[in-house]
Amino acid sequence: MNDLVKLAKTKYNIVLEENRQLAPLTTWKIGGPARYFFSAKTPGEIGAAIRLCNQEKMPYYILGGGSNLLVSDAGFEGLVIKLEILKMEVQNDKIIVGAGETMGKVAAISMQNNLSGIEWAVGIPGTVGGALFGNSNCFGGSTGESVRKATLLGRDGEIKTVEKDYFQFDYNYSKLQDTKEIALEVVFGLKKITKEEMNLNRGRIVETAVERSQKQPLGAKVAGSTFKALKQTKDNIQKLDDKYPRWRESALRDGFISTGFIIDKCLGLKGYKLDKMRISEVHSNFFENLGEATAENAKKLIDFVKKECKNKLDINLEEEIKYVGKFK
Ligand SMILES: Cc1cc2nc3c(=O)[nH]c(=O)nc-3n(C[C@H](O)[C@H](O)[C@H](O)COP(=O)(O)OP(=O)(O)OC[C@H]3O[C@@H](n4cnc5c(N)ncnc54)[C@H](O)[C@@H]3O)c2cc1C
Known part of the structure; x- marks a missing residue:
């Protein structure tokens, strides 16, 4: 076991993989290995990985669904942290979601619960964290529109909760691109509608899915x-x-x-x-x-x-x- 892997285990209680191929973790199926790789399932694990990188002055990269990335053939000389925080909690007109969940799943759960506003995201392959980072959008809807607040981890290891305005959402942009903060959890605020209204929306959603299959x-x-x-x-x-x-x-x-x-x-x-x-x-x-x-x-x-x-x-x-x- 190399010294860094040992340190990660003994001091930070996380298990790093070495030389993990990244191509299978991207939708382009392209790219070389990550020198070190870690699948983080809790905010605590991500925090530990970031502290390790800060202490060892090692670069890190946050990987979501890998659906908007080109990984170099030489791979990444540092730690790739695959964000796998999974959580999906419906509370009245809100859905509280772990940043590792897919946008498609959020859309599906919103429909099951007659919550409207994020139906457009059906079929987007990326995660909630990736969508927040790039304000993913499609067919007139965008991620930022439905965000109410989110929990972020800063580069210094501090966790904070911020409101929608913090992100300064714009076309393909959120402030995370500048601050390099990591999204851990997002609260989507949606509109409660009746079952009948949602059934009508479903028709629109099927149209959206057909439209996607013809245009992509x-x-x-x-x-x-x-x-x-x-x-x-x-x-x-x-x-x-x-x-x-x-x-x-x-x-x-x-x-x-x-x-x-x-x-x-x-x-x-x-x-x-x-x-x-x-x-x-x-x-x-x-x-x-x-x-x-x-x-x-x-x-x-x-x-x-x-x-x-x-x-x-x-x-x-x-x-x-x-x-x-x-x-x-
Ligand atoms: C077939 C197909 C169709 C697509 N259609 C659309 C579309 O209609 N509309 C659209 O907008 N996009 C679309 N995309 C692109 C892609 O799905 C989105 O950009 C998506 O939001 C990227 O999310 P991801 O989890 O895959 O992020 P990744 O590709 O893994 O990462 C993208 C960026 O987000 C950062 N990131 C990831 N997770 C976090 C986090 N938790 N906190 C902070 N930063 C993070 C990464 O570091 C990276 O810089 C499509 C992609 C494919 C393959």
């Missing part, structure tokens, strides 16, 4: 949207107007410009294959691992699309996926 390559090895949607700035609009007079009809959405549309229609890259990666035929902002793709393959495709977009439209695309580990 479900079943493929993907990591959700590769790039963020573009902001509707005057500059971006002008650049598209100059080249694609009718683009507004299909690409303007809730104050944003669809990146899938840009990759498909403006860059003509729908279905484009590079090494072992392909831009999805169903949704051009989803990039598929065709089999044994490496992180280098995925990064090469991402860089290629960014370069094409810059060269052809003078627009900079920004990744929605997060990089884990070192990339060239």
Whole structure:
């Protein structure tokens, strides 16, 4: 047993694994090993892991469902903490949820209890913690809208409870991205409706599920949207107007410009294959691992699309996926 693993066991009472492969823990199925790995099931265990990292000056990374990540082929030289806090408690119009639960399960439980507001999250593969971090959104709904409060663990090991406003939710953004705090538990505030009203909503939800299956390559090895949607700035609009007079009809959405549309229609890259990666035929902002793709393959495709977009439209695309580990 190596010294760090021994220290973790004797002083912090946590059992670290060494060289755990991360690819199976991501939806892209790409990436190398974590030097150290720990599945944390309680706030106390996460606290202990963070204290260990702080004391040993070792980097750590919080892993949720791995559905929006690209892990480098070399893996992560530190401790990957897979957050597995599971809890689901319905109290009147609230659901109190452990950050390791999936958003899909929260949506399902809300429907069973005639609580409305988060039905849109049915089928989102990520965890509640990941959704809070990136303010996950879909079909007009977003995570932040239903958050009432949450319990967070700071980098200093302090636990605190904060209200919704703390997160400064915005498109694909919550303050956790800056503070690097870890979400432990979230309270969703929902609207109590009648069984009949929920039955009506169910119809909408089935439509949502069908819509998802038509608009996203479900079943493929993907990591959700590769790039963020573009902001509707005057500059971006002008650049598209100059080249694609009718683009507004299909690409303007809730104050944003669809990146899938840009990759498909403006860059003509729908279905484009590079090494072992392909831009999805169903949704051009989803990039598929065709089999044994490496992180280098995925990064090469991402860089290629960014370069094409810059060269052809003078627009900079920004990744929605997060990089884990070192990339060239
Ligand atoms: C098929 C498919 C469809 C998708 N559809 C959508 C969609 O419709 N809308 C959408 O918004 N996204 C979508 N996604 C992307 C993805 O599911 C979301 O971004 C999700 O919220 C990521 O959660 P995760 O648990 O997988 O996070 P991970 O990918 O594991 O991590 C993402 C980031 O969150 C951080 N994080 C994770 N847990 C915590 C925590 N407890 N506290 C603090 N930080 C944390 C990580 O450190 C990392 O920086 C889709 C993905 C796939 C594969």
